Amino acid sequence: MERQTSNFLRSYGSILLLLLGIVVGSFVGGFFPGTVVWIKPLGDVFLNLLFAAVIPLLFFAIASAVANIDGSQKLGRIISTMAGVFLGTILIAGVCTIIALWFFPVEAPQAVQEPASTLLEDDPNDTWGDRLVRFVTVDEFYKLLSRENMLAFVIFSFLLGVAAQRSGEAGAPFRRFLLSANEVMKHLLMLIMKVAPLGLGAYFAYQVGTIGPALFGFYAKPLGLYYLLGAFYFAVFFSFYAYVAAGKTGVRRFWKNNILPSATAISTCSSIATMPVNLAAAPGMGIPPAVANVVIPLGTTLHKNGSSMSSIIKIYVAFVLIGWDFFEPMTLLTALGITVLVSIVAGGIPNGGYIGEMLMISVYGLPTEAIPAVMIIGTLVDPMATVLNATGDTVAAMLVSRFALGKHAVHSNEGGEADGME
Template sequence: MHTQAQISTPSAQPSVWQSYASIVLLLGGIIVGSAIGFIFGAKVESFKFIGDIFLNLLFTAIIPLVFFTIASSIANLQRNERLGKLFGLVSLVFLMTVIVSGLVMYVVMLCFPIADDNSLRAMASQALLDNPNASLHQASTSITQVLTVNDFFELMARKNMLALILVSLMVGFATLRAGEKGQAFAQFLNSGNEVMKQLLAMIMTLAPLGLGAYFAYQVGVFGPQLLGVYLHPLALYYVACTVYFFVGFSAYAYLAAGRLGFQHFWRNNLTPSLTAVGTCSSIATIPANLNAAEILHIPPHIRNIVIPLGAPIHKDGSSMSSIIKLALLFAMFGKDFSAPSLFLAIMGITIIVSVVEGGIPNGGYIGEVFAITVFGFPMEQALPVAMVIGTLVDPIATLLNANGDLVSAMMVTRLAEGKDWLKKALSTP
């Protein structure tokens, strides 16, 4: 991982190959894997275990990394810092970008509405539910389940990521409150944070092979479905997300630090973007985002809070996917998606679902059940369609979710440190 001294000192600049070797290898693995999936189709499913091994190693290390990153960051803050203001700024930026992304997708669906398709209804009635635990009972109890656990060891499960973050914040604040007596524990948190970052660096050396196998599986197994009845909504979604990714994120980066912010953001977000698309997981992208945020000179007390906190609760892509799912279900069951009276309900559900959905591959079943229940769609028909759409849009949705955390960290820095924060950081030796 680069240090600020290495970045700002010309003599310490790495060679072109040193700078781009990991990216070239990652791209090579993804391209080769995609080609294998396209050529051999579903036969590549037998290679999926390679990608699963990589992801399992990655997820095993992610949980302690999130704990040590957040807890150590809070513990190292000075007690006179305005923590409340920082969290307020983070909440403001997260909410703003989620609303903007949802509005963009809503306008797209109004301009290019999805027509009623009987084949979709037939597919919905025949689809099998892969998640037997998705139920109305779960939807009614999801708030408690998402925010808390009833045993310490359950914090180690990825499904309880929000509960882990809540406890990590509390541990950090408790260490801060302990003052001098808590310094030894604060040092332990700092050491644990560094050890977990090194472990992640070791695991990421397997990324070209692991992500290559994962891409082969996605292209080989799910690719043919893109040519079916989902083509229209999927095309709208991918085009809208692509435009939002380049135009919207460029605007955010410019607002955060002007032209300098625009240039540095696009110069340093390729690895996080590829990791997000390859893993379909915002949580798995945390290490790449933290590294990019450090290179972008985002202060540690901001990047170590915004990025781990944003992974499970800040989801521009999920906001947009919620809109497309609802539009498709409205078309299936002959309801008017453009009715003005439903606008606030649609946007409200979109915000809630974006927060509820966890940062795991093909997640969000609880959020889908919640949305379907609120609008009164038949669960047996609506849930399979929402699940299929959720799976097919997962790569680019995760790209927006994860990369949105990085650009949000820049905007929080702009609000907390002033408009010239990046210029000052780059001029400091």
């Protein structure tokens, strides 16, 4: 009995502490909202530690994985399969949202707030080509080390890994360095996560104490629809994806190891902060390291089911507000195209969807009275969107393992355990 209790605490002790921190934080935020201004710095410290660690962790995870892929795990097959999985799941999420809006329409608000100030400080004379160049590249190396240039940083890390892989024997010491540094950064992550119950509890207190009351305000119906649809997609579609990847065992492993990533995502509203936790959870899900270390970091920037769904909701609310027909065929096709773009431009930082919202407004030429609605919806759906964005990366990695490496790839990578499809 004592041994069973010890094993239980060893397996779930950190999760129980995390849940305790979240419950206490929610209680404090709900009943003592005046204290959240004093508690939030604790969450900021934890989040800053994650952000400071994530740049080198991201670099070594991607570069070492790409540089050390062996002949049986072709990089091209993994990348091409990943692209198909990302695109497919993003479009499925968008289409599901369109169907839900068709059956559960949202009525136009009775009043419009004053337009918000512009959040995207681009030169008005820039072309989309200029913005694309700035987004995927930088002109100085030091700029790669900023979260504002995450996609450029991911591309650089990937290309460096390819170069190291192709360098042959001369690059062997460098490849070993990448592997060693990746292990060091993983242990640093484990140290930072020791304070996760305190840090995430503080963030829950802040969110409940500040954002929570707004959920009962003016945009309750579209918000309610998004959260219900998001929860449905999270439970049903992610289970389906895990089943496709590895049968019933895949579903069990995914949900068993998805608790901490989900809690981190919903409390920090940050895909980047959740990415290290996803990497730590991947072995328990049976995802091969060669796949996890490529798909999960790239997915943090490029794969966003929640942003796909929220962009459809935001476009729909804006169209209803100004009296435009959202269900016109070209509008729907454009909306699906925007969901793919938003999944790229919406960075993995808190409230990073603002850039995607500016893209949406620019593409459709929406009038200024639609901007506040888009901003409000974008801010309030961020917790659920982040959960779908971040935890969708691990289930996508399971699918990539299944289609790129074979049907037994996921089963053979949980602590050396191998079991067949159920």
